[in-house]
Amino acid sequence: MGNAMSEPADWPVASRGRTVLISSVASDSHTWNLVFLQLLVEELGCEVVNLGPCVPDELLVSECLDRRPHMLVISSVNGHGYQDGARVVRKLRERPELATTPMVIGGKLGIAGPGNTAHVDALIQAGFDAVFEDGAEGLALFRSFVGSLPARVSS
Numbered sequence: 001m002g003n004a005m006s007e008p009a010d011w012p013v014a015s016r017g018r019t020v021l022i023s024s025v026a027s028d029s030h031t032w033n034l035v036f037l038q039l040l041v042e043e044l045g046c047e048v049v050n051l052g053p054c055v056p057d058e059l060l061v062s063e064c065l066d067r068r069p070h071m072l073v074i075s076s077v078n079g080h081g082y083q084d085g086a087r088v089v090r091k092l093r094e095r096p097e098l099a100t101t102p103m104v105i106g107g108k109l110g111i112a113g114p115g116n117t118a119h120v121d122a123l124i125q126a127g128f129d130a131v132f133e134d135g136a137e138g139l140a141l142f143r144s145f146v147g148s149l150p151a152r153v154s155s
Contacts, residue, residue: 018046018070020048021069023052025055028054028081057088071101072103073104079111082109082119089126102130104132105128109123120133
């Protein structure tokens with residue numbers, strides 16, 4: 001199994017709605033995966049801001065600081081998501097304002113082929129709350145993760 005998640009009790013409850021920020025990594029120009037995720041997350045009852053492909057690290061950090069999303073979803077299908085994702089999540093986690101924002105990554109995250117999940121633990125250690133491998137199992141776990149996020153309350 002190449003998927004990993006932290007516990008829902010660790011996820012924050014804050015004062016804004018369920019807005020999910022979806023993005024790719026700087027090196028990934030694919031868009032179909034982002035559109036698919038947007039539709040899926042909207043179907044699960046969340047508002048979505050889709051930043052699109054090839055998002056520079058600095059822009060992703062800035063958008064997260066400005067929007068304070070309920071969750072950040074990073075998707076990559078070019079095989080370099082592991083390197084780019086680890087780098088950008090460290091930058092995001094350096095910001096105290098984003099320290100407790102749930103952040104997940106998924107897709108084709110490496111080039112070693114199916115079943116090679118060596119990068120999963122490293123991505124969790126880098127700062128992601130969950131890592132979802134490409135495929136039906138990863139998608140089912142992602143749906144469960146989104147569904148179990150606590151609702152935010154108005155202040």
